Amino acid sequence: MDGMPDSAWSGTGLDPLGGRVLEYLVTVASADSAQVAEAVGVSVATAEAALRELVEASLALRVGGGSARWAAGPPRASLGALLARRRAELAGAEALVERLHEVYQEVSGPRAAHVVEILEHEEEVSARYSQLLKGSTSEVLHLAKPPYVAGPRAAARDLDVSDGVRMRSVYETDGFTDAVSLETALRGTAEGGHLRLASRLPVKLVVFDRTAALLPVRGDRPAAGSLVVHSPALVEALVALYESVWERAVPVSLAGLREELGPAHGDAVPGSAARPAVPDARTREILHLMATGMKDDTIARVLRVSRRTVQKHVSEAGAVLGARTRFQIALLAAEHGWLEGRP
Template sequence: MDITSGGPWTGTGLDPLSGRVLEFLVGHPAAGAEAVAEGVGVPVEDAERALRTLEDELLVLRVAGRPTRWRAGPPRSSLGSLLARRRGELAQAELYMEQLHEVYRAVSGSHAPHLVEVLERAEEVAARYAHLLRASRREVLHLAKPPYVTGTETAYGEGRERAAGEAAVQDGVRLRSVYDTEGFTDEMSLETALRGTAGGGELRLSSGLPVKLVVFDGTTALLPVDSDHPAAGSLVIHAPAMVAVLVALFERLWERAVPMSLESRQDWPVARQTREADIDERTHEILHLMATGMKDDAIARVLGVSRRTVQKHVSEAGTALGARTRFQIALLAAERGWLDRRPGPPGTGAGAGPAPAVRA
């Protein structure tokens, strides 16, 4: 059993070496300090120190005779007693925490920090974001829009990738992000979105997002004091009613947003045909992005193709629909149901250009 990093002993209060010594004695009853030291690969003095620690915790017993030998107690009863003591200590610590929190609330007065906190400095925002992200266990919701600020904005957006003091979404936590199409043309937003989706995050695009926002497990929300000036500070919202409103806002925006997958842009299929007309999957993706309000340059950057390729697909769609303007194309495509279908999963095919380079 590998317990070099603490392993199962972390919650017991035992150090890793004491845990290794106990494991050795469970499998080798009545062993002397020298045998224990040789078995776990440490100096004798270290083994003796660990044995005394285990004796103090009532986990091992001295065996009468010379030289002194040691025997582990029955793990279920001896470790069970240790864990019971630790649970009692944790209960006392939790009670003391509540008492401290009541003092904190009384001293803070009418500012009600238990409902809303104000973070004024960029490093505070990054550190708090990192803490909330690591503590999330179910789902993180994310709205991203310009203007972006290097550093603090990285903390708001990276999700599953390392950021803000090695913050990352834990395995098994769902990450859903909606990016504003207006800002989805710069290197920072594209790089951030790629990192999030690479870890299993879900990405959608929409135009006119009202606010930047991150919601953690439906219990805490983080948003800037002023969306137009993100460096001005952020609010941490704990009030259940306010968080519920922000979650409802996100869900409404999520439903109307266009799904996107950036994991394998150069391999998206281009030959699957629709029932309605001779339109390939690449044209379908472009029409979806065009319907969100994205311009040709932005669409080209997202899909990793040239602007000319985008214009070619738009022109072919116009010919198939009998439309002359982009507005007519979007209108007729919606009427024919082309925009109702969700984009298919990434596959293999030809015709797409190389993806743009992304900074590591």
């Protein structure tokens, strides 16, 4: 006999066997227990138990005088009343869940604030990062890769650390030509910090004095917000992650790179007599985009010029700086202030 699936009966609070028995009863005027048992494929005793449950639920009634027989009640009225009771029960359950959730938030909210802060806006992230950095007294651990939520100017402004604070940074190799990465690295190493490069970083992360950590909510969308972690156990786990990345990363000496470029450029600093002339606006625009990691083809499409024009400007900038690679060009361009602001 075809009828409602068992899953549909579970929504009424009626068990599947009771549903099958009721489906059979509505097709006949009345039936005894043996007929019901045969129709639904169970023993007579099992059928009688199901029939008694239907009678208690006002879905069936016993008819006849001598031998017991059963008949279904009007389905719309009897099942309608059953469903109304179920809806009332569900509404009560939903209200209970809401009350429990309100109590949970009242109790857990203050606790959570001591474990993790949620920063939803870029301004909050920048301000909290600056506060934590300036408040550090011993060590800052840094896993860095673009894009930067706070933007180049804000990031450059917040680089200062207190005297005596040791800064260890690992930069992702592909993103190290970013202007902020270069400026951060130059200032950090100049103040006694240590720098390493890795081909791929698992997450952007800053750990302050091993007591707090800052990381994005979503690695693919830094602007989606950040977390400040205070839980000692979580911070310890993040420090372990950092140390494993640090051990595999390759040490880099920017001083060694300056020596490699030669004394004419290794000793040049912004504002010195050896500083080359600032290039034209087009060259600076191209260097800006190159420093963000863009390839020549992409830069050409963005600026609506030919790829050859892009390469010409980059080559000329390299000749002026005495640099032989794109990395060296980006590094020295940042040192000479060519990447500050947009032309």
